[in-house]
Amino acid sequence: MVLKFYGHPFSTCSLRVATILKEYNVPFELIVVDVSKGAHKAPDYLKIQPFGQVPYIDDDGFILYESRAIGRYIAAKHRASGPALLPDVNTETQKYAKFEQAASVEAWNFDFYASKAAAELIFKPMRGLTPDEARAKELLESLENNLDVYDKILASQKYVAGDDITLADLFHISYGNLLHSAKHINLEDTKRPNVARWWKDITSRPSWQAVKGGVSSSA
Template sequence: MPIKLYGFPPSHATRRAAVIFKELDLLYELVPVDMLKDEHKAAGYLAHQPFGQVPYIDDNGFVLFESRAIARYLVAKYASPQKKSLMPTPADPERFALFEQAASIELGSFDVYMNALSWEVIFKRYSGILTDEAIVADLLKTLNSKLDAYEVLLSKHRYLAGDEVTLAELFHLPFGNTLGTMGYDLLTNSSRPNVSRWWKDISSRPSWQAVKENA
């Protein structure tokens, strides 16, 4: 019986979870939640996700929300031996620590600024609110600085946690894609060849291409 993924198909977090299903060749049933109609705020939905956010999964009665937690769960429970490297375990403390470092980098040095930039450039305009260009400029300056640090890391290894792709890379995909659709070349700029090489690598994965537009 497929795992049920409750989410808004174009949302960043829903696609972040969906790409892991695809990466693991794991079947799932997408149960659409229309955020434009506030279905994520309905009582029935809040009973499973009390924060009123997407997505959550129902794996034969086991309910879990937060896209990164979902990703870790899916790998821990369902990954084939060949895919276990997506999430190193404490049995290998050095690789585990490097993975957690990379995952923390994505959350603290990329996601937080991309959330804010998407709000300014996309969601404010969608809501009829004027974009604050000063905030946009400041966010782009910060992101450029963060990606300069990525360049240093990626000059030493193929990926952020070493020479094998991990969940930390895959977590970047939805917002990294949005950065390009907004017209910013921060991930493909020739001044950061290792970041550009890394982004081309991870964004061309078949798992991402399958859910690039919708989960």
């Protein structure tokens, strides 16, 4: 049975999951949840995703939501047929710990600021709302400061968890691309050469190139 992917073609979290599905060449059927019409808040949807968010997957009856959890699941299930994006906790305990460290950094030192800045500067105007410019400035300044730390980390290792790429790197792409493309941050800034090198590396992967224009079903 083909995996069913309930999401939106341009949702940042849907793009995150689609990138990982592409890494493992997992066929999936995209079932579009029309968030513009509130489909993610409909009673039937909330029975499955109680927080009313996208995406979630149905893998032959196994339901899972939260994009990072889905990414871990896909990487674990398809470990033998794709890149080693998730270290094995049993046989690579220290590498796994470094991965979890990097994943926490992404969630709390990157996404925490990037997603809120995007909400103010991109999503509010899309809905006809007025952004809080002062709040957005504060969020972007914090993000820029954290990217300075990233540059120091990436000076001595190729990726955020070490010298091997992991899911933690890919988790950054969708929100990073959103803010970078809108010129709210510059992830190719020569003042942060290690971040620029890393960003070019991870965004040039065929998986991201396949979905960056929008998610569609993959046979």
